Amino acid sequence: xxxxxxxxxxxxxxxxxxxxxxxxxxxxxxxxxxxxxxxxxxxxxxxxxxxxxxxxxxxxxxxxxxxxxxxxxxxxxxxxxxxxxxxxxxxxxxxxxxxxxxxxxxxxxxxxxxxxxxxxxxxxxxxxxxxxxxxxxxxxxxxxxxxxxxxxxxxxxxxxxxxxxxxxxxxxxxxxxxxxxxxxxxxxxxxxxxxxxxxxxxxxxxxxxxxxxxxxxxxxxxxxxxxxxxxxxxxx
Numbered sequence: 001x002x003x004x005x006x007x008x009x010x011x012x013x014x015x016x017x018x019x020x021x022x023x024x025x026x027x028x029x030x031x032x033x034x035x036x037x038x039x040x041x042x043x044x045x046x047x048x049x050x051x052x053x054x055x056x057x058x059x060x061x062x063x064x065x066x067x068x069x070x071x072x073x074x075x076x077x078x079x080x081x082x083x084x085x086x087x088x089x090x091x092x093x094x095x096x097x098x099x100x101x102x103x104x105x106x107x108x109x110x111x112x113x114x115x116x117x118x119x120x121x122x123x124x125x126x127x128x129x130x131x132x133x134x135x136x137x138x139x140x141x142x143x144x145x146x147x148x149x150x151x152x153x154x155x156x157x158x159x160x161x162x163x164x165x166x167x168x169x170x171x172x173x174x175x176x177x178x179x180x181x182x183x184x185x186x187x188x189x190x191x192x193x194x195x196x197x198x199x200x201x202x203x204x205x206x207x208x209x210x211x212x213x214x215x216x217x218x219x220x221x222x223x224x225x226x227x228x229x230x231x232x233x234x235x236x
Contacts, residue, residue, distance in 0.1 A: 066103035069094065070112055077115060086119040100132070110137055114147050126154035141175040148174060149184045156191060165191045169204070182208045182217040189224060198232035 072093040076085035088095030094102075096116040103109035117133035120126070133151045138144035152167030168188035172181045185204045192201035205225045208217050 066099060066106045066108035066112070069099050069103065070096070070108055070115075073099065073112070073115065077119070080122075082119040082122045086116060086123070100135075104135075114138070114143070117147070118150065121150060121154060126157045130154045141177060142180070145171040145174040145177075145180050145184070149180075149187070152184070152187065161191050161195055165195075172204075178212045178215045182212040182215040185212075186217045186221075186224070189228070193228055193231070196231075198228045201228035202232060 072089075073085045073096050076082075076089075076093075084093075084095075086096050088098060096112045096119060099112040100109055100116055104113065113132050114136040117129045117131070117136065120129035120132060130151055133147055133154070136144075136147055138147065148167055149171035152164040152171065155161070155164035155167065165188050168184045168191065172184040172188065175181055185208050189201045189204040189208075192198070192204065202225055205221050205228060208215065209221050209225065212218055
């Protein structure tokens, strides 16, 4: 019995010894690296402070200036005056291009990139449109998918249909909106048909029918599915 008790005490004390050893090693590590740890904390605090100062004293005021600058451009854009919106009026408005150059890092400057891309597309310069549209960074489920889809339109317009399809399908995947997603799925389907990739066309058309059956595109999608399926089986 005495031996058992002693063995039991030994077993109970082993975890305590391990904890003591870990704590001792931790204390030794902290003592040994105290200066490094302090400098690391100070460095992190300094970086955070710099970021806050940069945002509050530079980015925010710059964005306010960008908002003032872009207002006239948005008015021209809404009136379909794309040349004036893009390049300015030579008087009190410099144009979306200048806004991107001056305020591109701000939220409003980022929006100006999308506006500039749309203007170039409407002015029949898809290459320049692609450049600006791709530089736009957004993650909302309304405007961003339309920007992505317009990149697809640009590629199709210059004959790079396969690349255009990639952006159509990407645009469709960026949102669940029944007014947006099926629109780009249909564009992808038509583009697939133009490349005679009929099985892929059937796939995206069927997705419209199954997932967005109340959309405008779904109302006539059966005939698109039938046509693509027929062409696929006939080998045309």
